[in-house]
Amino acid sequence: MTEMNMLPPGLLVSAPSSGTGKTTVMLGLLRALRDDGLTVQPFKSGPDYIDPAFHHAASGRASFNIDTWAMDGGLLNAIAAQAAGADICVSEGSMGLYDGVATRGQSGFGSSAETAQRMGWPVVLVIDAGGQAQSAAATALGFQAYNPDLPIAGVILNRVASPRHERLIRRGMDHAGLTVLGVLPRRGDLALPERHLGLIQAVEHPDLEAAIIGYAAFLRDNVDLAAIRAAAVSGPALPGGALPKPPAQRIALARDAAFSFTYPHLLKGWREAGAEITPFSPLADEVPCPEADLVWLPGGYPELHAGALAAASTFRAALRQHAETKPVHGECGGYMALGAGLIDKDGTRHEMAGLLGLETSYEKRKFNLGYRRAVLTESMPGFAVGAALRGHEFHYSSILQQPDRPLAEVFDADGNPGAQTGSVRGNVTGTFFHMIAEDVA
Incomplete structure (x- = not known):
């Protein structure tokens, strides 16, 4: 009989595109949940080899990539099983929620949406509200309607300029029937340092621990952590699988x-x-x-x-x-x-x-x-x-x-x-x- 692995409740943090601030949201969320006494298992959707080190620093647990283009079902199941003993899984998407390639790989096209569906996780959508108001709701509603089978748990509004700006956006979200899980005021000091391949490495950050503490405090002040925890869903039980074998002893x-x-x-x-x-x-x-x-x-x-x-x-x-x-x-x-x-x-x-x-x-x-x-x-x-x-x-x-x-x-x-x-x-x-x-x- 094949052993089945039951995943802890989980969710995936994604966005309409890159550059919305989802990595800082992800790091703040990991640390805030950890500070609340939860054992948090981080994951990264897609082939990113920089973000998992930041996740590890924020959560205290190794973060693993989930890649539906490059990995077959057995490997995906084996990686999901790394969540054993955790209270909650939080995965960070890559690029935009539905961005993938044109040709199917081992089990899919490589999008973050596929990761969320395969694992049974609802999506928390981080919306960059800069330069728009009620139109932000149309963006979020479009992402919800694009795949009705993928649940959107709610949105976190980032880079909100003022209380008036927030009221206008909330009016649009209410009209669209979308849950607002948090509103993050615009701050220029929350960006992680970057270079030509994206973020600098975690080991190179001048004071990563202080930065993560700051992100967590910012999330705690502006996001409904209880609602996010309640939105996490346990996915289906998955059969076991094997991680890759070593090339040498x-x-x-x-x-x-x-x-x-x-x-x-x-x-x-x-x-x-x-x-x-x-x-x-x-x-x-x-x-x-x-x-x-x-x-x-x-x-x-x-x-x-x-x-x-x-x-x-x-x-x-x-x-x-x-x-x-x-x-x-x-x-x-x-x-x-x-x-x-x-x-x-x-x-x-x-x-x-x-x-x-x-x-x-x-x-x-x-x-x-x-x-x-x-x-x-x-x-x-x-x-x-x-x-x-x-x-x-x-x-x-x-x-x-x-x-x-x-x-x-x-x-x-x-x-x-x-x-x-x-x-x-x-x-x-x-x-x-x-x-x-x-x-x-």
């Missing part, structure tokens, strides 16, 4: 401000399967564990630390020594660091590890964003030739040269082939996409 994982983009469900799966994960810092010129079977360099911001990486001679020498007999793999920023050289935004070339012939440039910026499906033409750690992987790409770097054998045939979400195929040379492999899951279809 002993994994040396680069972990610092230059290399931090790892999906929590991967690390959780690797550890639960018995893998030993040993972090080390290339920026601190640390060496990977000599006993490691695999060195894994995740994505991050090597372009911001290229000088320090070029000067990390002890790290690079140890990496080269490891690669003589054992595998090394890099994703996105890690892939760039394994190459021959990296040109920063000022046009300065920095020598990288030289384990691949890849030359990349951040001076010649090219926006690369979207889901990826890769079919391996060469083996890589944990996967044989012919394996299909699903992942996501998000960077601004251009490839100047890529002389090594391609690692895979890579396609976008609609099946169109891409030029960024990854590389392989000896025991070293790398890709520009971040792996989310194996495609078992």
Whole structure:
């Protein structure tokens, strides 16, 4: 008999578009509920590798991505099961509520609405009320009518300019029959710092704890927390599933401000399967564990630390020594660091590890964003030739040269082939996409 997992009550915080303030609302809500004595399980809808670290800081529990394009039903169920022991689940959407891709993936098109429906969660819609009044209700009503099967628990009005502004908006919401769960006055100091990939990393925030405390106080003063708790719904019982298996038994994982983009469900799966994960810092010129079977360099911001990486001679020498007999793999920023050289935004070339012939440039910026499906033409750690992987790409770097054998045939979400195929040379492999899951279809 298949074991069934009953989820705690939950809801999803979303918005009509990016830039509405839903992340600050999410962080304030997580901390406020935690301060009320609840055990809160955070989730992130979609392939975001920055927000989960902020969620963890606010809630005290690891946050996991739920991705209906890249993940099959078994993996989605296994990730949902991470909520065991929690009192409430709160998930943050990505982009706009209904934004996804054109072609169905493992179980859907990747929208936050799909996440909410699959998990049985109603939606709290964060509306940026700046520049409108009663028209904000028409926006919210349109989102409710777009999919009548997806319940909208209510709205949180953000960036409200004055009591008069609030009265006008509330009049529109009353007319539309929509519940107002909170009204947030306009404040310029609530924005999280950003850079070219979106938010800065949680570890880089100058005083993240103070910021989260401030968000929680702001939410408590302006949002009906009791009504939000009451709006959370327990979804259907889900059958069990399995998290991803580790690519090696002993994994040396680069972990610092230059290399931090790892999906929590991967690390959780690797550890639960018995893998030993040993972090080390290339920026601190640390060496990977000599006993490691695999060195894994995740994505991050090597372009911001290229000088320090070029000067990390002890790290690079140890990496080269490891690669003589054992595998090394890099994703996105890690892939760039394994190459021959990296040109920063000022046009300065920095020598990288030289384990691949890849030359990349951040001076010649090219926006690369979207889901990826890769079919391996060469083996890589944990996967044989012919394996299909699903992942996501998000960077601004251009490839100047890529002389090594391609690692895979890579396609976008609609099946169109891409030029960024990854590389392989000896025991070293790398890709520009971040792996989310194996495609078992």
